[in-house]
Amino acid sequence: MNEDTLTEMIIKCPACSVEGKAKSIMKELEIPHFGKVLETTIICPECGFKHSDVIALEQNDPAKYVLEINENALTVRVVRSQSATVTIPELGIKVEPGPKSEGYVTNVEGVLNRFEDAVKKALNLFDDTESQKNAKNTLAQIQELKKGNGTATLIIQDPFGQSNIVSDSAEIFEIPEEELRDLKTGFTTIEDN
Numbered sequence: 001m002n003e004d005t006l007t008e009m010i011i012k013c014p015a016c017s018v019e020g021k022a023k024s025i026m027k028e029l030e031i032p033h034f035g036k037v038l039e040t041t042i043i044c045p046e047c048g049f050k051h052s053d054v055i056a057l058e059q060n061d062p063a064k065y066v067l068e069i070n071e072n073a074l075t076v077r078v079v080r081s082q083s084a085t086v087t088i089p090e091l092g093i094k095v096e097p098g099p100k101s102e103g104y105v106t107n108v109e110g111v112l113n114r115f116e117d118a119v120k121k122a123l124n125l126f127d128d129t130e131s132q133k134n135a136k137n138t139l140a141q142i143q144e145l146k147k148g149n150g151t152a153t154l155i156i157q158d159p160f161g162q163s164n165i166v167s168d169s170a171e172i173f174e175i176p177e178e179e180l181r182d183l184k185t186g187f188t189t190i191e192d193n
């Protein structure tokens with residue numbers, strides 16, 4: 001992966017509105033077998049706001065990517081845009097797009113790290129024994145997968161085709177119309193009656 005261009009700009013913070021402090025960093029990356037993506041990060045030293053996203057510069061069709069997570073797949077490159085739903089069914093984990101969801105370019109191990117952090121946060125939120133037991137179980141499974149032990153399935157569904165699992169081992173499916181309707185996009189939709 002080559003870093004083509006890096007642009008930095010000072011912007012008005014979208015969270016606290018302070019002028020002249022927040023920084024917007026745009027990185028254009030060329031991802032083999034996928035194309036160019038623009039990775040943007042906004043950081044505000046004033047209020048601590050931080051947000052990242054990736055935008056694919058070449059528009060693709062809505063797609064579902066499926067990859068078996070195993071010891072050989074940990075370094076596979078993953079592009080997750082803000083509009084993508086990420087699921088590992090064996091772990092019972094699904095991350096849907098929302099106003100706070102972030103786009104990122106990482107690898108399978110990086111996705112597992114993000115899930116690990118999310119489960120650790122959940123551990124602190126729910127203190128009943130059943131939830132604690134489930135969360136600890138999931139954490140243990142994630143840690144084994146990171147060591148290359150066992151297998152699971154990584155599914156990324158993106159209604160805008162902005163995401164990708166960049167591997168010959170990844171299977172790519174079209175998203176059927178009825179599934180497409182049920183996918184969250186991270187945008188607020190208003191029903192028109």
Ligand SMILES: [Zn+2]
Nearest residue numbers: 013016044047
């Ligand atoms: Zn701010």
